[in-house]
Amino acid sequence: MKDIIWITSASIKNNLRSRITVIVVLATLLICAVGLAATFSIVLIKPEMKALSPDQSRLEMSLSLILSVTSLLGLGINLNAFAFQILTREKAKGIIQSLLATPLKEKDIWLGKSLAIFLPGLIVGEMLTLTALVSLNYIFFVPRIGFLINPWIILSNFVAIPLMYLSLSLLVYLIGLIGKPATSNVIAIIFLSGIITVIINLVIRSILDATSWTYFLVNVGIAAIIGIITLLLLPRLEKERIVLSS
């Protein structure tokens, strides 16, 4: 466990010191999140708030959708931006090979490095989601109907979606480690755009209730499926495969 913590902390330290990358990622993230939240608010929340008696369940649904997209973006952009770039650089610079030549275990290196990509994204993504939750409430809801909150909204957006991205980070890093980092980047991009499109469609078409326990379970289920795929691929995490793919 100590090894994983050291690998994670050293990697985060090294990654975050690349100021230009961090600034570009944060700026992209902020623009995307604020832009999307504003667009969704205008399209979904504002018309509902104009009604004489706004439908609270519809408002909760819109709020949950906005929070989900913000959370997915926060975690996803970080994963897309960092995983590919960092893994490619670390493989090319011999960092991974050098770590493999120490007494560290392959699994510890994989876990430590995956967490180094996931944790900064988790913090940034969840800060943005929390900011969206508070600001949307104070801009739209508090003046008329009070603070809108629902336990499933909180659990889905602050637990299930991060869990899904933890599984995805582990899978993406594993694939990048034993194969080409570019492949893992494609998977991350397809997943991010795919999952956002599917969620928006299912929620807007009222197929999936984004304020219910089903929504929470769907997200946890996706996390579990990704986790199972990762476990199935785990036996391929061998030094030879990693070294020869570098």
Add this chain to the structure above:
Amino acid sequence: MNSAISLDSIKKTLGSREVLRGISFTVATGDIFGYLGPNGAGKTTTIRILLGLLPASSGKLEVLGQDINRSETRKKIGFALDPTGLYDNMSATENLEYYARIYRVADATPKISRLLGMVGLADRAGDKAGTYSKGMKQRLALARAMVHSPEILVLDEPTAGVDPSGQIEIRQILLEIAHKEQKTIFLSSHNLDEVQRICNRIALIDRGEIKLYGELESLRHQMGKGGIVIETAQEISEAILAELKSLPQLGLQEHQGKHLYFSPPEEAEVSDIIGWLVSRGIKIDFAQRKEASLEEMYSSILKEVESR
């Protein structure tokens, strides 16, 4: 002889290509062992097998009499690979601290300071490794390789891409490590001059096979007495040159102005050649027997392999 590293009939196949074809050699404790070979000969694969990064397809490898895949054995090896694997955004000290933690080095701070001093980076210890020159990065990688006081150092081309003054510095550090710190060094290199200067034993690999292996001095002896350089007082006439070339027992190899280079057979002596030249009225200014250089051995073996 206590063996630090022992490879016995190691084979490695990658895909359909046999990269190592049953190589065997031993590195004795305290050796500075030079591992030579052209690009694609199998040097890097050997190093990767030595460090447990790749498993051998067959054969036996022992490091300090133990299996390399044991965690305890790995702790006894330090390495500096190419590329170095340093974190560019961390300082020299942070890079060493990180590896000190991985190897569970107790009270690492004074040791790190000493190592940075030894490789001449004490005044740049706080600077990011990414701001270092290639030579400085190689020196930092050497310090990192030493951070857990290993018994064996495995170095993959530590002077590759380093300017001449940087190469000299690295060579001096390696000699210091070998003699003062009493380490066994396995050094893979393209640089024949470097190997000749610091290594006591060598192995030459080509196309996955060991072509030459042993003590550098005894190899020189095996490869023949080397050449004889003679400088004459006057230019040699074409007639005498033609006569010289017709005498294989004298072994004239090269001629340029007053300079003659002979590579005579084993039984010939310098005096035979000098006697012959003097008998033709040629005055000798200078004569010296030159031992076979590593470069000569290397190129003659590679030529022999290519001619097969």
